[in-house]
Structure formats: C-alpha cells, structure tokens
Amino acid sequence: MNSEEIKKIVGQFDKVSILVIGDIMLDRYLFGTMSRISPEAPAPLIDITSESFRLGGAANAINAICTLGGKVRAVGVVGDDWFGKRLIKLLKQEDVDTTGVIEIKERSTTVKTRVIAEQQQIIRLDRENRDAINEAYTQSILDYLRKNIEYVDGILISDYNKGVVTNKLLNGAIDLAKKFEKPTIVYPKVEHFLDYKGITIIVTDLEKASSVTGIRHINETSIRNMGQWLLTHLECEFVLITCEKDGMSLFEKNGGVKHIPLSVMEVRNVTGTIDTVASLIALSLASGVSNMVDSVHLASIAAGIVLQKPGRISVSQDEIKRQIDTIRE
Numbered sequence: 001m002n003s004e005e006i007k008k009i010v011g012q013f014d015k016v017s018i019l020v021i022g023d024i025m026l027d028r029y030l031f032g033t034m035s036r037i038s039p040e041a042p043a044p045l046i047d048i049t050s051e052s053f054r055l056g057g058a059a060n061a062i063n064a065i066c067t068l069g070g071k072v073r074a075v076g077v078v079g080d081d082w083f084g085k086r087l088i089k090l091l092k093q094e095d096v097d098t099t100g101v102i103e104i105k106e107r108s109t110t111v112k113t114r115v116i117a118e119q120q121q122i123i124r125l126d127r128e129n130r131d132a133i134n135e136a137y138t139q140s141i142l143d144y145l146r147k148n149i150e151y152v153d154g155i156l157i158s159d160y161n162k163g164v165v166t167n168k169l170l171n172g173a174i175d176l177a178k179k180f181e182k183p184t185i186v187y188p189k190v191e192h193f194l195d196y197k198g199i200t201i202i203v204t205d206l207e208k209a210s211s212v213t214g215i216r217h218i219n220e221t222s223i224r225n226m227g228q229w230l231l232t233h234l235e236c237e238f239v240l241i242t243c244e245k246d247g248m249s250l251f252e253k254n255g256g257v258k259h260i261p262l263s264v265m266e267v268r269n270v271t272g273t274i275d276t277v278a279s280l281i282a283l284s285l286a287s288g289v290s291n292m293v294d295s296v297h298l299a300s301i302a303a304g305i306v307l308q309k310p311g312r313i314s315v316s317q318d319e320i321k322r323q324i325d326t327i328r329e
Contacts, residue, residue: 003324006298009287010317014069016286017151018279021141021173022058022158022165024076024101025110025128026087029054034117046117055090056112058158061187064279065156066094067314070286073148075100075141076164077107077133084109100144102137110162132163142172149176153286154183156278157196161189174198183285187278194233200285201238201292202230203278209241220259227251238292242277245307250296258293262304276306276315 032048055063062072074096078084080103087109091098110128114121133141141164149155155177159165170192177184177199184199193212196202209226210217217223223241230239231251239251247261277299284295301323302315 006294006301007321007324009284009289009294009298010068010320012287013283013317014071016153016283017071017073018065018154018156018282018286019073019075019100019145019148019152020058020062020065020156020158021075021145021169022061022156023110023160023162024055024059024062024074024078024087024091025057025112025160025162026059026083026090027054027056028052028083028111028113030113030115032115032117034122044117044122046115046122048115053086053090055087055094057110057160057162059087059091061156061158061275061279062091062096063094064276064314065283066096067316068279068283068320069317070279070283071095071097073097073100073152075144077102077104077137079103079107079109079129080105081109083111083127100141100148102140104133104137107131107133128162130161130163132166135168138166138169141169145173145176149180149182152182154185154282156282157184157186157188157199158275158278159186159188159192161191165192167195170195183282185278185282185285187274197235199234199236201240201281202234202236203240203242203274203281204230205274206241206243223249224251224257227257240277240281240296242274242303244273248277248296248300248303250293252292258296260293260296260300262300262307273303273306276302 029052030048031050032046034044036045038045065072088098107129113125115123185201186196186199187203190208190211213226213229215226227239237253241249250258280299280302281295284298289295305315
C-alpha cells in the first residue's frame with residue numbers, strides 16, 4: 001500500500017464505529033510546587049496549584065479512536081460516585097456512546113492520581129476495585145453486545161485486570177464477534193492472556209510476551225519463539241509484539257513473520273503507546289484494510305509520533321498524514 005492509499009484509509013476513520021470493552025479509568029493529575037520537606041515525615045511537601053482529569057485505561061484507547069475521528073460505543077463499569085460521573089462526562093465530551101457503561105453502587109470508580117512537582121511525578125495513588133463483576137452485570141453487558149454488535153465495525157478489548165473482562169464476558173464477546181464477522185483486537189494483561197483464544201489479533205509488548213511464554217528476551221530469535229508460542233496457544237490469526245523504538249514484530253497464523261521498524265530518533269514517552277497501536281489497528285481493519293501488515297504499518301507511524309512526544313497524547317489524522325509525507329520524502 002502506497003502513501004496515498006494509506007492517507008485515504010486514515011481519512012475514512014470518521015465513518016467507522018468501534019465497540020470498546022474494558023476497564024475504563026479516570027486519570028487525575030495534581031500539579032504543584034515542592035517547597036520543603038514535611039515536618040511530619042521525611043517526605044516532600046507539595047503545594048497543589050492545579051488539578052486536571054483525563055481518560056485512562058481502556059478510556060485512553062477510546063480517546064485515541066475519537067481523536068482519529070472514529071465513533072465509539074463504550075462498554076465497562078464505573079462506581080456510582082463523583083469520579084464515575086466525571087469519567088462519563090469526559091467520555092460524552094468526546095461524543096462517546098456511554099449507554100453500555102454501568103454504574104455500580106457497591107463499586108468505586110478506578111482513579112489513578114498522580115502528583116506532579118517540578119515536572120517530576122512524586123507519587124501515584126490508586127483507588128480501585130479488582131474484584132470481578134458479578135453474573136448479573138456480566139449478563140447485562142452481554143445483552144448490550146447482542147443488541148449493538150451489528151451496528152459497529154470492530155471490537156477492541158482493553159483489559160487492565162480490574163474485573164470487567166470475566167471469562168463469561170470474554171467467551172460471549174468472542175462468539176458474537178465470530179458470528180457477525182467483526183475483527184477483534186485485544187490488549188490483555190498477563191493474568192488473562194491465555195483466555196483470549198480465537199480472536200483476530202493480540203497486541204502486547206515484549207515484557208508481557210516474555211512473562212507469558214517464559215522465554216527470555218535475548219535476541220531476534222527469542223522474539224520469534226515468543227510469537228510462535230503465542231500463536232499456537234491462543235489459536236488466533238495474528239500476534240503483534242511491540243518493542244518500543246525497535247519496532248514491532250507481526251506473526252501470522254500461516255507462518256509469516258514481518259518486522260516493522262519505527263522511525264524514532266528519541267524515545268520521550270511510552271505511556272499509552274500500546275493503546276495507540278491497538279486503536280489504529282482496530283480503525284484500520286474496521287475501515288476495510290484486508291492486509292494486516294498494512295494495518296500494523298499504519299499503527300507504527302502513530303506509535304512513532306507518540307514515542308517522540310512527552311506525556312500521554314493522542315494522535316490526530318493530520319499528524320499521521322504529515323508523518324507519512326515526511327517518511328516519503
């Protein structure tokens with residue numbers, strides 16, 4: 001696929017709808033200045049000057065899709081609390097359909113609070129519930145999927161192991177995706193990795209791939225062994241292993257292996273890179289790209305942009321198109 005064809009695909013993202021299932025979270029940032037050491041304990045005393053909220057976890061992938069012009073139906077849970085309402089408000093500001101998000105009274109919204117001073121993260125405070133959602137909530141989500149799956153073009157599962165993606169939900173979602181022939185893209189945590197059998201593509205990083213397979217990363221051969229092991233045990237069509245600035249390795253069910261390099265001079269940020277890659281692949285496949293190598297190549301362009309910018313960012317269509325022109329030159 002040449003550069004003009006890739007740009008044409010990117011331009012079609014606004015016609016695509018993705019159903020995102022996973023652990024949606026709220027990222028809270030407290031910014032301040034560090035004046036002195038606290039007289040109460042050997043810890044820095046931070047004077048908070050500002051506060052901001054951003055979409056996190058699976059909601060970061062949602063934000064990535066929205067920034068690229070895609071439509072999203074969000075599926076997940078939040079607590080019936082102030083943070084949950086703030087999270088839903090942020091999603092609605094991105095025109096996300098939140099009718100698949102359940103508010104649970106007995107559950108707290110997952111909130112990651114980061115305290116930043118002098119451009120450095122001083123501490124992170126996590127407020128979360130990792131218990132699996134019960135049978136009734138799982139069934140409610142499956143009912144929602146059955147009613148809405150025909151109106152979306154692809155499914156992205158972003159599993160952060162916070163209790164939303166149960167085995168029953170996973171099996172039901174995969175069966176529905178197969179029945180309606182929807183591409184399924186998954187970014188799993190290590191704990192649930194081997195439960196994702198029969199999906200279209202698993203997207204993971206080198207560290208998780210090594211942990212799941214038990215294969216230590218030594219060289220290119222060890223990465224190949226990881227990819228083949230995952231293909232065999234997951235029975236999926238593709239496995240994509242990302243290696244930050246060293247690029248990505250795509251493994252195909254038919255035995256093909258393709259390494260896609262990144263054009264990155266300096267890595268300034270790795271936060272949210274996997275979400276960006278998974279989102280780009282979801283949008284690309286949902287837009288009708290039949291060649292997975294082309295989808296991964298497009299994702300690599302977006303990942304290169306993210307890696308070179310500080311802080312968690314989302315990539316726009318215009319940025320990708322400009323990067324394509326730069327590569328072509």
